[in-house]
Amino acid sequence: MTGRFRRVVAALLIVCIGGIGAPLQVQAGIVSTDTVVAGAERERLTSLLERGDVSAQLRTLGVDPAMARDRVAALSDAEAAQLAAQLDGLPAGGSDFLTVALIVFLVLLLTDILGYTKIFPFTRPAATAK
Amino acid sequence: MHAVSTPAAAGVFILAVALAAGCAAPQISSLIERRPVGLPQTAEITAAPFFPQEDYQCGPASLAAALVHAGREATPESLLPQVYLPARKGSLQAEMLAAARRHRLVAYALAPRMEDLLRELAAGTPVLVLQNLALDWWPQWHYAVAIGYDLDARQIVLRSGVTRRLSMSLDTFEHTWARSGHWAMLALPADRLPATATESAYVSAVASLERIAPAAARQGYATALARWPRSLAAQIGLGNASYAMRDLTGAAAAYLRATSDHPESADAWNNLAQALHDQGSRAPALAAARRAVSLGGPRLPAYRETLDGILRAP
Numbered sequence: 001m002t003g004r005f006r007r008v009v010a011a012l013l014i015v016c017i018g019g020i021g022a023p024l025q026v027q028a029g030i031v032s033t034d035t036v037v038a039g040a041e042r043e044r045l046t047s048l049l050e051r052g053d054v055s056a057q058l059r060t061l062g063v064d065p066a067m068a069r070d071r072v073a074a075l076s077d078a079e080a081a082q083l084a085a086q087l088d089g090l091p092a093g094g095s096d097f098l099t100v101a102l103i104v105f106l107v108l109l110l111t112d113i114l115g116y117t118k119i120f121p122f123t124r125p126a127a128t129a130k
Numbered sequence: 131m132h133a134v135s136t137p138a139a140a141g142v143f144i145l146a147v148a149l150a151a152g153c154a155a156p157q158i159s160s161l162i163e164r165r166p167v168g169l170p171q172t173a174e175i176t177a178a179p180f181f182p183q184e185d186y187q188c189g190p191a192s193l194a195a196a197l198v199h200a201g202r203e204a205t206p207e208s209l210l211p212q213v214y215l216p217a218r219k220g221s222l223q224a225e226m227l228a229a230a231r232r233h234r235l236v237a238y239a240l241a242p243r244m245e246d247l248l249r250e251l252a253a254g255t256p257v258l259v260l261q262n263l264a265l266d267w268w269p270q271w272h273y274a275v276a277i278g279y280d281l282d283a284r285q286i287v288l289r290s291g292v293t294r295r296l297s298m299s300l301d302t303f304e305h306t307w308a309r310s311g312h313w314a315m316l317a318l319p320a321d322r323l324p325a326t327a328t329e330s331a332y333v334s335a336v337a338s339l340e341r342i343a344p345a346a347a348r349q350g351y352a353t354a355l356a357r358w359p360r361s362l363a364a365q366i367g368l369g370n371a372s373y374a375m376r377d378l379t380g381a382a383a384a385y386l387r388a389t390s391d392h393p394e395s396a397d398a399w400n401n402l403a404q405a406l407h408d409q410g411s412r413a414p415a416l417a418a419a420r421r422a423v424s425l426g427g428p429r430l431p432a433y434r435e436t437l438d439g440i441l442r443a444p
Contacts, residue, residue, distance in 0.1 A: 029404035029436040031397040031429060033337040033367040037330070062216030071212060074228035076338035083224055091310065093260050093271040094186040094220025100272055100291040103263045104298075111299050 034077050047077050050084035057087050155304030157244040162281055166245055173252040174278025174287055175199075181206050182292045189213050189221025192273040193229060195289055196258045196317045202233040220271060223260060223313055230317035231339050234346040238324050238335045242312030244304060246326040248279055253325035255316050256289075262309035271310070320350035323357055333363045340367065344374040362392045369401055381405045389418070396425035400433045407440045415440050 058068040183191035190209040197204040212229040213221040230237035264270040278287035336350035348371035354364040369384035385402035403419035419437040
């Protein structure tokens with residue numbers, strides 16, 4: 001509860017201080033393209049809060065505050081909403097290259113053994129490849 | 131994310147891959163059986179750039195390859211502060227899309243279909259993919275760039291990790307790709323339509339670009355209109371991007387075209403009213419605003435505000 005409250009306050013402060021997330025093209029009187037595409041009116045305040053929320057989360061994950069602001073500005077409304085709701089649960093692609101190299105080696109070794117590939121000179125296919 | 135530390139983990143992994151790799155993958159099997167018309171048997175973008183990844187930075191490395199291929203200046207180092215999350219040792223998909231937009235490119239998320247992926251490769255566009263190389267309960271997320279394939283040999287070619295040209299079984303690839311939800315994206319200059327683009331997905335991708343690069347978005351809407359001349363969202367988007375660039379004449383022209391093709395669109399009338407009003411054409415602006423209000427819809431309060439704004443102006 002307190003955490004959530006603090007995040008909302010932080011989000012508000014960020015909005016107030018940085019003026020972030022105020023979509024550049026939102027003008028009085030103009031219906032935005034995002035709205036037309038989505039076919040529904042968006043709560044602009046919600047969107048601002050979400051962007052502030054994402055920015056705060058990026059900073060706790062080690063992103064420089066100035067960078068965090070620019071990164072959030074490049075998100076679409078839908079992406080900002082998704083990250084605000086479930087950033088922790090989303091995959092962050094970034095395997096260590098040694099792990100990747102090892103896994104790829106194991107996969108290729110296995111496909112070699114199964115007869116799908118022939119990369120390593122020392123493998124003998126278990127079955128004849130078609 | 132975690133280093134493979136124990137032989138036990140490796141053993142479990144081998145077993146799991148054996149189960150996965152042993153059976154042919156569904157999409158690629160059906161593709162090879164039906165051989166869709168117009169899909170070449172083989173393709174490879176040999177000129178696709180390659181940046182070997184360092185540490186956990188397959189996201190910045192893969193993205194740099196896609197951006198440089200699209201004609202932008204980028205390196206894994208320059209992208210690090212745009213997509214990398216130090217505490218998560220990785221990059222989020224949404225931020226990969228956003229970083230492409232920051233380079234004035236349309237970031238287009240592909241439909242989760244192997245056929246679409248291969249068609250883009252055949253059209254000469256490298257495809258950035260997210261794979262889960264291991265298992266759902268022990269994920270090893272990995273970004274790579276697909277650059278070619280060979281249907282007869284049943285292989286896909288990737289720029290991956292520290293390997294410039296990694297040839298992998300299409301079945302194995304499909305299994306690892308399926309575990310990321312078949313996620314794939316393109317980064318294209320706004321004057322080039324993806325080979326597999328659909329109207330709604332493409333216009334929506336351009337709309338996301340409008341927020342930070344209105345000039346590129348304007349080009350993207352023009353590209354969409356060349357292919358789908360009557361797209362309402364692209365017509366309004368063209369107007370909005372022009373309006374954001376303070377080109378009122380261009381904006382009014384685009385909205386006018388939208389109201390003429392889609393007289394039932396209150397949004398088009400509303401935006402036309404605002405652009406005309408800003409140009410100082412009071413009478414036509416009032417007429418357009420009244421039309422929007424009379425059509426109504428979920429955004430009626432916004433149309434009423436536009437009308438009031440015009441009425442209140444001296």
